[in-house]
Amino acid sequence: MAPVFDERDDEALEVVGEIPPELRGMFVRTGPNPQFAPMGAYHPFDGDGMLHAVYIADGTASYSNRWIESKGLLAERTRNQSCFGGMANFQLPAADVVGEAGILKNTANTATIRHAGKYFSLMEAGPPTEFSRDIMTIGEHDFGGKLVGPCTAHPKVDPVTGHMLFFGYSAEEPYLRYHEVDKSGALVHSIDIDLPAGVMMHDFVITENYAVFLDAPAVFDLGALLSGGEAISWRPDNGTRIGIVPRRGSAGDVRWFETDNCYVVHFFNAWDNGETLQIRAPRMADMPGGFQFSDEPGAAREPMPWQWTIDLASGAVSHSQTDDVAGEFPRINENFTGLRNRYGYDCPQRTWEFNFDFHGVVKYDFATGSSAAFYYADSEVSGEHAFAPDSTGTAEDDGWLMTFVSDRETERSELVILDARDVEAGPIARVKMAARVPIGFHGAWYADE
Numbered sequence: 001m002a003p004v005f006d007e008r009d010d011e012a013l014e015v016v017g018e019i020p021p022e023l024r025g026m027f028v029r030t031g032p033n034p035q036f037a038p039m040g041a042y043h044p045f046d047g048d049g050m051l052h053a054v055y056i057a058d059g060t061a062s063y064s065n066r067w068i069e070s071k072g073l074l075a076e077r078t079r080n081q082s083c084f085g086g087m088a089n090f091q092l093p094a095a096d097v098v099g100e101a102g103i104l105k106n107t108a109n110t111a112t113i114r115h116a117g118k119y120f121s122l123m124e125a126g127p128p129t130e131f132s133r134d135i136m137t138i139g140e141h142d143f144g145g146k147l148v149g150p151c152t153a154h155p156k157v158d159p160v161t162g163h164m165l166f167f168g169y170s171a172e173e174p175y176l177r178y179h180e181v182d183k184s185g186a187l188v189h190s191i192d193i194d195l196p197a198g199v200m201m202h203d204f205v206i207t208e209n210y211a212v213f214l215d216a217p218a219v220f221d222l223g224a225l226l227s228g229g230e231a232i233s234w235r236p237d238n239g240t241r242i243g244i245v246p247r248r249g250s251a252g253d254v255r256w257f258e259t260d261n262c263y264v265v266h267f268f269n270a271w272d273n274g275e276t277l278q279i280r281a282p283r284m285a286d287m288p289g290g291f292q293f294s295d296e297p298g299a300a301r302e303p304m305p306w307q308w309t310i311d312l313a314s315g316a317v318s319h320s321q322t323d324d325v326a327g328e329f330p331r332i333n334e335n336f337t338g339l340r341n342r343y344g345y346d347c348p349q350r351t352w353e354f355n356f357d358f359h360g361v362v363k364y365d366f367a368t369g370s371s372a373a374f375y376y377a378d379s380e381v382s383g384e385h386a387f388a389p390d391s392t393g394t395a396e397d398d399g400w401l402m403t404f405v406s407d408r409e410t411e412r413s414e415l416v417i418l419d420a421r422d423v424e425a426g427p428i429a430r431v432k433m434a435a436r437v438p439i440g441f442h443g444a445w446y447a448d449e
Helices: 071-079 095-101 222-226
Strands: 015-017 025-032 049-057 060-067 111-115 118-122 129-131 137-140 164-169 176-181 187-193 210-215 218-220 232-234 240-246 255-259 269-272 276-283 304-311 317-321 328-331 343-347 360-365 370-375 380-382 386-389 399-407 412-419 427-432 443-447
Touching: 025 111, 025 386, 071 095, 111 443, 164 210, 176 210, 187 240, 210 276, 240 304, 255 317, 276 328, 399 443
Parallel strands: 386 443
Antiparallel strands: 015 427, 025 049, 025 443, 049 060, 111 118, 118 129, 129 137, 164 176, 176 187, 210 240, 218 232, 240 255, 269 276, 276 304, 304 317, 328 343, 343 360, 360 370, 380 399, 386 399, 399 412, 412 427
């Protein structure tokens, strides 16, 4: 995860294998890449966002990378030093910096999304940051002044209506806000949802009829944060609930369903048929403060594939583990977001410490319960596998999986492309990067429109 310090434009990258001619567009992945040395202890969530984009057309590939030029980073550039603390070293910036950029730096370093012709890079403590297709920063976007509060790093776009749904959480009341943006890009619906405490809620899911939230007891502790402690504490006595709110519903329409204590960082998907609601995600038994994931004996923090079924009439919740391979950064063909889907793609990790040591991909067939996997070489570290649909295909898994893979021995990186229909066969193309691409967070494929 060591940062890189140059912004590049590399043409005609070497390709080993063959890029499918149907692939025309941009694979973009964001991640933390601090431009200046931190003020103290550094947490990976703190780093300035950097976009890494590979442009593909006619079997060829080129690469560009750019920092997200947040107000905070611009303020630091004028001073030639870091001005903000972070999750491991929180401290208020100087008054002049606050006047220019606010109390928190909106790094936009977590994920990207395209909606209504706009590209956004996201960090859940602030509004979206818009960028252009050539990954130049345009600036923060507040939907014409209608967005109050932050935006999750994981909005969902309904493939049927074209609407984008998202939420924002906070350590202070209101703890949770839910929003819907229509297909033109206008924010048309917002509600506050009551929670008993401010909790860390990184992701959510939608169905045809509902938005679905997990209220797990990962509770913010601002006092501890300000005194140099952990920002989040696990309070199992608070319990865990699944909340569903009808699309365009009011706060009074929210229904809560009790379930066993657990934590979910990212979801595969969810769907409902009017009688039951199904959810799939990697599940952890708890979440330690500071996200210091551990594989210590008894910790039970390895995220295991899981399913929940909610009987909407009786309120009963049943759940079960669906596989014994721990994995995270789950993805699906997003043309099936909120709809019943058959396939999911998960990333196994060598150890469950906080090091993003992913080393392959597991494809799950939810209909049959079977799986298939591909693992990279021992020296290689992979990232999240984004799904790129085949525009000529008809099946859900007609498409390709794309991820950056870095080799610890050579310190070189590649964009790897696998056929989603046959992941066990391994890469069909490896695009050689001219320079190392640091390990990062979420990637996405944006086909040319």
